[in-house]
Amino acid sequence: MALWIKDPLAIFADGAERGVVVKDGRIAELVPAGREPSTPNVKTFDAGEYVVLPGLINTHHHFYQTLTRAVPAALDRELFPWLQALYPIWARLTPEAIDLAATLAMAELILSGCTTTTDHHYVFPAGSEDGVDIEVAAARRLGLRVLLTRGSMNLSQRDGGLPPDSVVQDEDAILADSERVVARYHEVGEGAMVQIALAPCSPFSVTTSLMRATADLAKRLDVRMHTHLAETEDENRFCLELYKCRPLDYLEDCGWLNERTWLAHGVHFNDGEIKRLARAGTTVAHCACSNQTLASGTCPVCAMEDAGMRIGLGVDGAASNDSSNLMQEVRAAFLLQRSHYGVKKVSHKDALRWATKGSAACVGRTDIGEIAVGRMADLALFKLDELRFSGSGDPLAALVLCGAHRADRVMVGGRWIVEHGELPGIDLADLIRRHSAASRRLRGG
Ligand SMILES: [Zn+2]
Numbered sequence: 001m002a003l004w005i006k007d008p009l010a011i012f013a014d015g016a017e018r019g020v021v022v023k024d025g026r027i028a029e030l031v032p033a034g035r036e037p038s039t040p041n042v043k044t045f046d047a048g049e050y051v052v053l054p055g056l057i058n059t060h061h062h063f064y065q066t067l068t069r070a071v072p073a074a075l076d077r078e079l080f081p082w083l084q085a086l087y088p089i090w091a092r093l094t095p096e097a098i099d100l101a102a103t104l105a106m107a108e109l110i111l112s113g114c115t116t117t118t119d120h121h122y123v124f125p126a127g128s129e130d131g132v133d134i135e136v137a138a139a140r141r142l143g144l145r146v147l148l149t150r151g152s153m154n155l156s157q158r159d160g161g162l163p164p165d166s167v168v169q170d171e172d173a174i175l176a177d178s179e180r181v182v183a184r185y186h187e188v189g190e191g192a193m194v195q196i197a198l199a200p201c202s203p204f205s206v207t208t209s210l211m212r213a214t215a216d217l218a219k220r221l222d223v224r225m226h227t228h229l230a231e232t233e234d235e236n237r238f239c240l241e242l243y244k245c246r247p248l249d250y251l252e253d254c255g256w257l258n259e260r261t262w263l264a265h266g267v268h269f270n271d272g273e274i275k276r277l278a279r280a281g282t283t284v285a286h287c288a289c290s291n292q293t294l295a296s297g298t299c300p301v302c303a304m305e306d307a308g309m310r311i312g313l314g315v316d317g318a319a320s321n322d323s324s325n326l327m328q329e330v331r332a333a334f335l336l337q338r339s340h341y342g343v344k345k346v347s348h349k350d351a352l353r354w355a356t357k358g359s360a361a362c363v364g365r366t367d368i369g370e371i372a373v374g375r376m377a378d379l380a381l382f383k384l385d386e387l388r389f390s391g392s393g394d395p396l397a398a399l400v401l402c403g404a405h406r407a408d409r410v411m412v413g414g415r416w417i418v419e420h421g422e423l424p425g426i427d428l429a430d431l432i433r434r435h436s437a438a439s440r441r442l443r444g445g
Pocket residue numbers: 060061062120228264316317
């Protein structure tokens with residue numbers, strides 16, 4: 001049966017003034033002004049109270065960090081000392097804590113209008129080696145589309161890196177497990193619900209040997225690659241000192257400067273480096289809230305797009321945001337980039353485009369990120385019935401400018417996973433209670 005999402009208040013798509021028809025999990029038809037659907041046997045969903053967006057796509061996160069939000073010892077610190085305050089807590093992660101963190105982070109994302117998320121899970125303490133497996137199970141329970149990454153760290157303090165010895169693994173174990181999770185979970189082709197990518201953490205926590213071996217393995221398995229790069233000035237200094245080059249030169253030397261790679265942050269690239277990234281087809285996950293919280297700098301998003309790069313949005317880990325609300329991230333990116341580039345250069349539609357079509361490029365997909373015929377039916381529907389929207393004119397602009405934060409309905413692959421602002425089958429109060437208890441245990445030691 002086809003479903004006509006009829007006569008929305010506004011929709012982020014051209015030629016769909018009367019809505020869209022969803023059939024077999026995809027967008028089957030856009031219905032322009034003054035027309036009726038041509039698809040036969042359509043049921044109708046009255047969307048008169050809704051603003052309809054393509055489902056938002058989150059391109060950078062660390063679910064486990066929801067357990068360590070606003071940790072006193074990490075407050076008011078920049079990236080390196082912030083990490084050093086948190087590593088010892090993360091070293092105590094358990095399988096139960098990872099499950100609760102992944103479930104809570106994804107619930108938060110979905111309720112903010114997210115239909116596809118990535119996660120960069122790179123902490124595998126003894127006993128919690130199956131972190132990715134736990135996340136896959138949680139994503140399937142929630143019905144969220146995911147690109148989960150098998151992250152890694154193998155350069156500890158002993159060898160000149162930043163993390164303590166207790167949170168790193170050796171290269172052979174990392175590569176073997178990377179191959180295992182790809183073989184077990186990675187789906188290929190349009191409509192995939194679970195995909196896997198490989199994601200060494202950063203230049204200051206991973207050896208050159210592992211970076212190169214990961215690039216070779218990703219190529220052989222035909223999966224995407226992800227890492228943090230050019231986040232802070234500290235990282236520049238670290239690379240110059242240890243590798244005698246800037247982070248992007250290091251990335252290229254490791255075989256990572258290509259279209260398979262999407263990078264978190266990209267704050268400190270210069271003009272020449274942006275041109276090289278654009279030529280290579282490498283994409284960037286812009287994390288506006290995290291960059292502001294850690295005072296890392298401002299990602300030059302418009303310069304990157306002008307050079308031909310594609311940019312997505314990421315909420316980043318919940319210890320540096322500290323929320324997993326992707327709709328609020330759209331607003332944060334809009335405000336940050338507008339203040340940086342001016343009103344002529346950045347509109348609310350640009351910010352929405354980064355979180356949808358731009359993010360789709362980061363995760364390497366052409367079947368999501370847009371409301372267009374043939375794309376997967378991944379949609380986020382927002383009502384404008386809160387105090388914050390009252391008196392607004394343009395409904396689409398109101399979402400970004402007035403600060404929308406909660407979707408009333410979310411559809412993934414033609415199936416509603418949020419109805420009336422709720423996740424069916426998930427007891428949020430119980431989840432918060434168990435997640436908070438896990439967080440207290442972790443922080444208390
Ligand atoms: Zn991150």
